[in-house]
Amino acid sequence: MTAVERHGSGGPWEDLVGYSRVVVAGGHAWTAGCTATVDGVVVHEGDPAGQARTAFGVALDALRRAGFELADVVRTRMYIRQVVVPDARVHAELFGTVRPAAAMVAVAGFVDARMLVEVEVEAFRADPPLHLR
Numbered sequence: 001m002t003a004v005e006r007h008g009s010g011g012p013w014e015d016l017v018g019y020s021r022v023v024v025a026g027g028h029a030w031t032a033g034c035t036a037t038v039d040g041v042v043v044h045e046g047d048p049a050g051q052a053r054t055a056f057g058v059a060l061d062a063l064r065r066a067g068f069e070l071a072d073v074v075r076t077r078m079y080i081r082q083v084v085v086p087d088a089r090v091h092a093e094l095f096g097t098v099r100p101a102a103a104m105v106a107v108a109g110f111v112d113a114r115m116l117v118e119v120e121v122e123a124f125r126a127d128p129p130l131h132l133r
Helices: 012-017 048-065 085-095
Strands: 004-007 022-025 028-031 073-080 101-106 117-124
Touching: 022 048, 028 048, 048 073, 048 085, 048 117, 073 085, 085 101
Parallel strands: 073 101
Antiparallel strands: 004 022, 022 028, 028 117, 073 117
């Protein structure tokens, strides 16, 4: 039986809502929705590309801490306030060689009106990280 690990980041919403930044089970990892919130402050106000870069950075850092790499990413989801080309270009900058399955969905808004982008990232490794074997 595979253990399930739940990793928090200490972000302000985790305890309030009751979720983990990343959950790992065997060779699979899923991030929670990640935004451009750094130390409790929304960064890159009005800049969807900057927010996308930061949000993906939060997700990828969480995956690395859980033992996964960029090459392990198999699916991404971007929730955005407006469909704009810079958001898509940020995804291509980060994942152009990995080419995960991806979705981009326009939404009405987020928990903070300054947020323009939220992302989720899923990763898979046929060989789970050593601490899960």
